[in-house]
Amino acid sequence: MARLRLKSLFLLYFVASCGGLLYALSQLGQSCDCRTHLVAAEQRESELLSELRRVRRAARARDRVGAGRRDDDGGDDDGGDDDGRPLPTIYVVTPTYARLVQKAELTRLAHTLVLVPALHWVLVEDAEEPSALVRRLLEGSGLEHTQLHAATPSRMKLADSDPRWLKPRGVLQRNRGIAWLREHRAADTGAVVYFADDDNTYSLELFEEMRWTRGVSVWPVGLVGGLRFEGPVVVEGRVASFHTAWRPERPFPIDMAGFAVSLSLLVSHPQAAFDPDAARGDLESSLLVSLTSAEQLEPRARNCTEVLVWHTRTERPKMKQEEVLVKQGKGSNPAVEV
Numbered sequence: 407m408a409r410l411r412l413k414s415l416f417l418l419y420f421v422a423s424c425g426g427l428l429y430a431l432s433q434l435g436q437s438c439d440c441r442t443h444l445v446a447a448e449q450r451e452s453e454l455l456s457e458l459r460r461v462r463r464a465a466r467a468r469d470r471v472g473a474g475r476r477d478d479d480g481g482d483d484d485g486g487d488d489d490g491r492p493l494p495t496i497y498v499v500t501p502t503y504a505r506l507v508q509k510a511e512l513t514r515l516a517h518t519l520v521l522v523p524a525l526h527w528v529l530v531e532d533a534e535e536p537s538a539l540v541r542r543l544l545e546g547s548g549l550e551h552t553q554l555h556a557a558t559p560s561r562m563k564l565a566d567s568d569p570r571w572l573k574p575r576g577v578l579q580r581n582r583g584i585a586w587l588r589e590h591r592a593a594d595t596g597a598v599v600y601f602a603d604d605d606n607t608y609s610l611e612l613f614e615e616m617r618w619t620r621g622v623s624v625w626p627v628g629l630v631g632g633l634r635f636e637g638p639v640v641v642e643g644r645v646a647s648f649h650t651a652w653r654p655e656r657p658f659p660i661d662m663a664g665f666a667v668s669l670s671l672l673v674s675h676p677q678a679a680f681d682p683d684a685a686r687g688d689l690e691s692s693l694l695v696s697l698t699s700a701e702q703l704e705p706r707a708r709n710c711t712e713v714l715v716w717h718t719r720t721e722r723p724k725m726k727q728e729e730v731l732v733k734q735g736k737g738s739n740p741a742v743e744v
């Protein structure tokens with residue numbers, strides 16, 4: 407009985423195996439619809455490739471931070487070395503003023519800055535008093551920070567109907583930031599100061615480019631001056647001229663976002679400041695002429711061939727419907743901070 411059952415089990419197994427084998431053979435050489443497999447495989451491949459790129463980028467950024475310099479810049483003009491010295495602090499001085507998009511602008515900028523090591527944000531409000539909105543934003547940012555304020559007198563302020571270029575903006579605020587640094591951080595001799603407007607777009611690489619600035623470092627700025635980019639033209643490692651369309655004869659025809667200054671240079675030139683009465687396009691020069699000369703500028707961003715910061719501007723939000731609802735007593739809840 408047991409033998410019989412074993413025999414039939416064996417037979418059953420034999421038949422099933424043969425069937426499987428025959429089926430497999432019959433499938434050989436037949437066309438199959440492999441597209442779905444291919445699509446999935448390609449998708450996975452592209453996911454893996456972009457992951458690889460991301461890891462490579464992160465590793466490169468880490469190397470740069472660790473070494474404090476880019477090896478591919480050539481020359482020895484950046485003063486950095488590999489001996490493990492602590493990173494120089496970057497003091498980012500940002501003028502800012504109350505308007506509908508202020509919190510959005512500052513949130514975006516804070517989220518960039520929080521990714522940069524050894525950075526201190528000096529946020530200077532164009533206001534009579536520090537605001538709770540800015541204080542909360544700074545406290546929640548996780549950034550090392552200082553909240554300052556300096557109000558632009560109304561005679562120096564743009565009216566709503568004025569064109570944007572009529573009067574320089576953020577001037578007293580930047581000067582307030584410089585004064586604070588001279589007073590409280592003069593001893594931080596390795597530090598660097600960057601004037602970052604609250605509406606521009608900054609790549610993380612930019613900050614590592616400026617970190618080892620000895621005097622004044624420079625690089626191109628995208629989407630400014632009516633051009634794709636403006637920036638210094640470098641010949642044999644030195645700034646020979648400037649690519650700009652607007653009054654090229656200016657001493658330093660560069661945008662605020664296109665340079666950084668060593669703190670010790672600002673400390674050793676106590677009179678150096680931005681001129682609140684500077685003519686259109688002369689604001690940057692008004693500080694730089696007392697600090698440096700074009701020949702002394704330290705080119706960064708691959709000899710000024712890479713754009714790592716963009717002079718973006720935020721559209722002013724239209725409030726037509728809000729005005730309509732306000733008239734009906736149904737405006738957006740003013741207790742909600744925007």
Ligand code: UGA
Nearest residue numbers: 500501502503532570573574575576579603604605661662
């Ligand atoms: C351009 C330059 O990129 C600025 O660095 C320069 O200050 C400005 O021109 C100028 O000629 O004064 P633009 O985009 O036209 O910049 O200026 P905004 O972005 O409107 O203002 C520059 C900074 O000043 C911003 O951080 C802004 O928040 C601040 N600001 C503006 C004030 O603190 N108060 C104001 O009344 C207006």
Ligand code: MN
Nearest residue numbers: 603605718719
């Ligand atoms: Mn701007």
